[in-house]
Amino acid sequence: MRPGRGLRIAGGVLLALGVVLMVGGWALRSAYPGHNVPSESMRPTYETGDMIFAESVEPSEVRRGDVVLVSVPEWGVEEGLAVKRVIGVGGDRIRADGRQVFVNDKPLSEPYVLGGDPVGGYPFEQIEVPEGRLFLLGDNRGNSLDSRFHQELDGGTVPVTAVRERAIDSPVGAVGAVIGFFGGSVVLLVGFGLGLGGWLTGRRAARRTGPPVPPPYVQSQA
Numbered sequence: 085m086r087p088g089r090g091l092r093i094a095g096g097v098l099l100a101l102g103v104v105l106m107v108g109g110w111a112l113r114s115a116y117p118g119h120n121v122p123s124e125s126m127r128p129t130y131e132t133g134d135m136i137f138a139e140s141v142e143p144s145e146v147r148r149g150d151v152v153l154v155s156v157p158e159w160g161v162e163e164g165l166a167v168k169r170v171i172g173v174g175g176d177r178i179r180a181d182g183r184q185v186f187v188n189d190k191p192l193s194e195p196y197v198l199g200g201d202p203v204g205g206y207p208f209e210q211i212e213v214p215e216g217r218l219f220l221l222g223d224n225r226g227n228s229l230d231s232r233f234h235q236e237l238d239g240g241t242v243p244v245t246a247v248r249e250r251a252i253d254s255p256v257g258a259v260g261a262v263i264g265f266f267g268g269s270v271v272l273l274v275g276f277g278l279g280l281g282g283w284l285t286g287r288r289a290a291r292r293t294g295p296p297v298p299p300p301y302v303q304s305q306a
Contacts, residue, residue, distance in 0.1 A: 118135050118136065118137050118138075119135070119136050119138060119153060119165065119167075119249075120133055120134070120135060120136075121133060121134045121135075121136055121167055122164055122165075122166075122167070123167075124224055124227060125167070125168070125222035125223075125224050125227060125228035125229065125230070126151070126167050126168070126169075126222050126223045126224060126228075127198050127223060127224040128196075128198050128223065128224075129151070129196050129223045130151075130167065130223075136151075136153075136167065136251050137251070137252050138153055138249035138250060138251050138252060139249060139250055139252050140249060140250075141247060141249060141250040143216075143244040143245055143247065145250075146170060146173070146218065146244055146247055146250070147170065147173070148170050148171065148172065148173060148176075148187070149169065149170060150169070150170045150250050150251075151167065151168070151169050151170075151250070151251040152167075152168060152169075152170055152218075152220070152247045152248075152249070152250050152251070153165040153166070153167055153247070153248050153249045153250070153251070154166050154168060154220065154242060154246045154247050154248065155246050155248055156242050156246055158234065158237055158242075159229060159234055159242075160229070165248055165249075166229075167222075167251070168220035168221060168222055168228075168230055169196075169220065169221055169222065169223060170218050170219075170220060171185065171187065171192070171219050171220065171221050171231075172187060172211075172213040172218065172219035172241075173213060173218060173219075173244075174213055174214060174215035174216055174217060174218075174244075175212075175213065175215060176188055176212070176213045176219065177189065177210055177211070177212050177213075178210065178211050178212075178213065178219050179208065179209060179210035179211065180202070180203050180206075180207045180208050181203070181207050182203060182207050183202075183203060184202060184203065185202045185203065185221075194223075196223050197223050197224075197225055198223060198224040198225065198226070199226075201225055201226065202225060203225055204224070204225025204226035204227070204228070205225075205226055206225065206226075206232050206233075208232050208235070211231075211235065211239040211240065211241070212239070213239070213241050214238060214239075214241060216243060216244055216245075217238060217241035217242060217243055217244060218241055218242055218243075218244055218246075218247070219231045219239070219240065219241050220241075220242060
């Protein structure tokens, strides 16, 4: 085997593997983007500045209880995305008395709300959610700009098409993206180093042996 050939082969394999890992990392990063929570309206589920990982979601896949990232310029959110929880979907009847939120006349169990207070001092009359729209609340009911305060606009509801992404409970895809990208970078560097080492080894071996010596000239006998 030529000197350095094994190193060059290993380097080539690792370079190819590094490229695959980095491309996979970029793909996962695109599928599970991360966002910083812009306010305290979702406490205690998310604190201000927390990184929230999300996935793309079709409008037909949005369900009650989902935490969604929405674009709602009508609420004064001109830039970025608001983070809210889906309380009602098309056809639901939503209301809140002084102590409880009701969906279709049934009390809603909400263990996630701040301080165990699902109303936050802001009860509201019954609203029927139009088809294709959502009623959204923050988990911090005492400090959340949400559907309760925009009832002049279709009862405070927003079109389901305003949903850009849905939060995911487990950031497995996002963690995989980070590992894939940075792991791929390391593998690329190692592969490049091995390949370079194999090339230099081959060069040094060639210099030591020098050019091939031609066979001695033998004069033919007549």
